[in-house]
Amino acid sequence: MSPFLLSIGNILALAWASIAFISFIQLFRQRRPPLPPGPTLIPLIGNLLIVPQKRLHLKYTEWAKTYGDVFRLKVMNNTIIVINTPTLVHKLFDLKSVSSSNRPKSIIAGMIAPNNVHMATGRYANDTWKSSRKAAAYALSPESVKTRSAYQYAEATQLMNDLLHSPELWFDHLRRYTLSFSLGIIYGQRGPTLQSPDIADFMNVHPRYVEALEIGTLPPVDLFPFLALVPKRWAKWKQTVEDIRHL
Ligand SMILES: *[C@@H]1O[C@H](CO)[C@@H](O)[C@H](O)[C@H]1NC(C)=O
Numbered sequence: 447m448s449p450f451l452l453s454i455g456n457i458l459a460l461a462w463a464s465i466a467f468i469s470f471i472q473l474f475r476q477r478r479p480p481l482p483p484g485p486t487l488i489p490l491i492g493n494l495l496i497v498p499q500k501r502l503h504l505k506y507t508e509w510a511k512t513y514g515d516v517f518r519l520k521v522m523n524n525t526i527i528v529i530n531t532p533t534l535v536h537k538l539f540d541l542k543s544v545s546s547s548n549r550p551k552s553i554i555a556g557m558i559a560p561n562n563v564h565m566a567t568g569r570y571a572n573d574t575w576k577s578s579r580k581a582a583a584y585a586l587s588p589e590s591v592k593t594r595s596a597y598q599y600a601e602a603t604q605l606m607n608d609l610l611h612s613p614e615l616w617f618d619h620l621r622r623y624t625l626s627f628s629l630g631i632i633y634g635q636r637g638p639t640l641q642s643p644d645i646a647d648f649m650n651v652h653p654r655y656v657e658a659l660e661i662g663t664l665p666p667v668d669l670f671p672f673l674a675l676v677p678k679r680w681a682k683w684k685q686t687v688e689d690i691r692h693l
């Protein structure tokens with residue numbers, strides 16, 4: 447090869463390398479908008495190994511002390527931004543609700559309460575969701591809450607009485623009180639004792655529903671959507687989800 451050809455080859459190689467380098471940087475820039483600080487990332491899996499499966503809030507509090515009021519986590523290809531001050535939560539979710547009120551898809555939540563019917567897990571702001579929101583906004587408005595104060599006073603009187611008679615059941619009494627009050631204002635049907643059918647049903651279903659949605663209780667179907675395709679006889683979690691749905 448003549449020295450002349452060699453130098454052309456070198457120039458071409460150099461040009462190719464710099465174009466590749468520049469596009470790599472651009473790709474890098476496009477893919478990574480500036481994110482808040484957070485724990486060190488491991489390639490591909492991010493923070494998967496250090497996100498605890500139970501009592502997430504305690505770890506979040508600890509990370510908030512290290513990384514500040516807003517920090518990021520990455521679990522596989524999902525970025526999670528954790529916000530730790532009520533003021534910021536209000537600014538983001540209330541004042542900027544138009545751009546922040548959607549939620550990531552949860553396959554399990556969708557299997558338990560399909561068709562967008564559950565206001566807290568529904569993802570589409572369509573008419574189904576809007577009518578729930580309207581009812582909730584009405585029931586929780588300051589004027590509406592004021593009209594229920596006599597009813598709340600009556601429930602609180604029973605709460606005091608229950609606490610005096612069986613203080614060891616304090617947690618159940620508090621649950622009865624909050625549930626009976628909500629059932630009363632929503633359905634006009636209160637629950638005077640822990641054994642009242644509506645109260646007993648709710649106390650049976652709700653903890654199981656919340657547990658099923660907690661990270662780590664059931665397989666990570668949202669991270670690995672192919673798990674949802676595994677037939678029921680090999681996927682015990684599908685039976686669990688169906689049981690909760692039919693409670
Ligand atoms: C992560 O990857 C899965 C499967 O490749 C995809 O369905 C999902 O939308 C991705 N999530 C994000 C936040 O990019």
Ligand SMILES: *[C@@H]1O[C@H](CO)[C@@H](O)[C@H](O)[C@H]1NC(C)=O
Pocket residue numbers: 560561562570572573574575
């Ligand atoms: C709202 O969206 C859900 C999910 O796509 C759907 O099942 C439901 O029928 C929709 N509601 C209305 C009123 O269109």
